[in-house]
Amino acid sequence: MEMITVQQAEDIILSQTQDFGRETIPYTNALGRVLAEDLSADRDLPPFDRPTVDGIAICYDGYEKGNRAFTIKAIQSAGESSLSVDSETECIEIMTGAALDSSVDTVIRYEDILIDNGIATINIAIKKGQNIHLKGRDKKEGEVLVKAHQVITPAITGIASSIGKTTISVKKLPKVVVISTGDEMVSAESVPSPFQLRRSNGITIQSVLKKYGIQADAIHLNDDYDEIRQKVSQCMKEYDVLLMSGGVSMGKFDYLPKVCEDIGVEKLFHKIKQRPGKPFWFGKTQDQKPVFAFPGNPVSVFMCLHRYFIPWLEKSLAIIDNTPQFAVLQNDIDFPYPLQYFAQVKLNVNHLGQLIAESVNTNGSGDFSHLADTNAFIELPLEQNSFRKGEVYKIWSYNF
Numbered sequence: 001m002e003m004i005t006v007q008q009a010e011d012i013i014l015s016q017t018q019d020f021g022r023e024t025i026p027y028t029n030a031l032g033r034v035l036a037e038d039l040s041a042d043r044d045l046p047p048f049d050r051p052t053v054d055g056i057a058i059c060y061d062g063y064e065k066g067n068r069a070f071t072i073k074a075i076q077s078a079g080e081s082s083l084s085v086d087s088e089t090e091c092i093e094i095m096t097g098a099a100l101d102s103s104v105d106t107v108i109r110y111e112d113i114l115i116d117n118g119i120a121t122i123n124i125a126i127k128k129g130q131n132i133h134l135k136g137r138d139k140k141e142g143e144v145l146v147k148a149h150q151v152i153t154p155a156i157t158g159i160a161s162s163i164g165k166t167t168i169s170v171k172k173l174p175k176v177v178v179i180s181t182g183d184e185m186v187s188a189e190s191v192p193s194p195f196q197l198r199r200s201n202g203i204t205i206q207s208v209l210k211k212y213g214i215q216a217d218a219i220h221l222n223d224d225y226d227e228i229r230q231k232v233s234q235c236m237k238e239y240d241v242l243l244m245s246g247g248v249s250m251g252k253f254d255y256l257p258k259v260c261e262d263i264g265v266e267k268l269f270h271k272i273k274q275r276p277g278k279p280f281w282f283g284k285t286q287d288q289k290p291v292f293a294f295p296g297n298p299v300s301v302f303m304c305l306h307r308y309f310i311p312w313l314e315k316s317l318a319i320i321d322n323t324p325q326f327a328v329l330q331n332d333i334d335f336p337y338p339l340q341y342f343a344q345v346k347l348n349v350n351h352l353g354q355l356i357a358e359s360v361n362t363n364g365s366g367d368f369s370h371l372a373d374t375n376a377f378i379e380l381p382l383e384q385n386s387f388r389k390g391e392v393y394k395i396w397s398y399n400f
């Protein structure tokens, strides 16, 4: 099969999205999950007229008739039932957030009055209705406060709490397994021999998934056909999605494509006109589970994960707010190959408020040393070989 383009690969992957359904969870665990229902106001917001300052509440008519001295009838704190005045010459000392009675309609700050011997004297000009947050002013009972299909943020958990929504319907998450491969890759705890490396792809993938609340399992396999075949077959039964790294290129011990095909995973593509990540292999099991087999180089894994898997996940979870991002390139890049190039860039905002991207030089997809001081891949079109400062291209952010 001919190598396909990035766009074709994206189309194939996004045609394989799945709906994992929904579940109800405590709102305290909902951060980062995808809201599957609208959250509506259970009563007017605010639910009663309330002062926005500490001071006195009066009936404005009295002030308009020329009265400036008001007898303090009572003191009302927040949470108490509202207290009324009996005449236009009385006032209630009232605290921020208390429920105003219908006999008063204007609130004056302590800073703008003098209190002496139980009488409050107003010494500034005031306006009718000032310093009051009116009932229903923000939202009416039943109005939608938060629309479904968005990632639950700290602000949304606060709103849920305020409306007594202690359990929330969220999109169910897929069960994901991360399978890394490579005889030369030892665990982070080990001391590598001169010919070995500590592995990093598994934990990197698991970490990216945590942003969505997915706790993926991770296993590491040797480059051994039988071992890979046995483990991948087992994982296909136990998980909804397989994310694999390594073993997909031309090497004598790159077994993943063969294993997948031998156990009935249908190949949907192998190899994309892109760098990094060219030998990316993608398929689906007989029961339609997607299998992402990323090339082993750490930067290839990172790019393919953000460029293909995350959009697949966001579409599967029906997240609506995933508008593409663009940035202005800050330096010239020449790339003479017929591949779509994804350069690592540092993002910043310039004095015009534009997102700008400065690319860093790296030593290919095995060089993961710049991933921590960059924020995104900038996607440079296949049709061009030179890219100039000031041009605008799509970016794929990996800020967490």
Ligand SMILES: Nc1nc2c(c(=O)[nH]1)N[C@H]1C(S)=C(S)[C@@H](COP(=O)(O)OP(=O)(O)OC[C@H]3O[C@@H](n4cnc5c(N)ncnc54)[C@H](O)[C@@H]3O)O[C@H]1N2
Pocket: 180, 181, 182, 184, 185, 197, 198, 199, 200, 201, 202, 245, 246, 247, 248, 249, 250, 251, 254, 276, 277, 278, 279, 294, 295, 296, 297, 298, 300, 365, 366
């Ligand atoms: N003859 C050719 N050789 C290669 C080609 C090609 O087109 N023709 N493509 C190259 C490209 S591009 C890539 S990318 C790699 C992809 O390799 P594999 O997917 O087969 O992965 P491995 O061979 O297993 O490993 C590649 C590289 O990545 C390191 N690695 C693997 N796993 C991990 C891990 N868990 N953590 C960190 N690093 C890992 C591994 O040590 C290798 O250095 O193939 C090229 N070859």
Ligand code: MOO
Pocket: 274, 275, 276, 277, 278, 279, 295, 297, 300, 364, 365, 366
């Ligand atoms: O495409 Mo490979 O991913 O250059 O390293």
Ligand SMILES: [Mg+2]
Pocket: 246, 247, 248, 249, 250, 251, 254
């Ligand atoms: Mg290989």
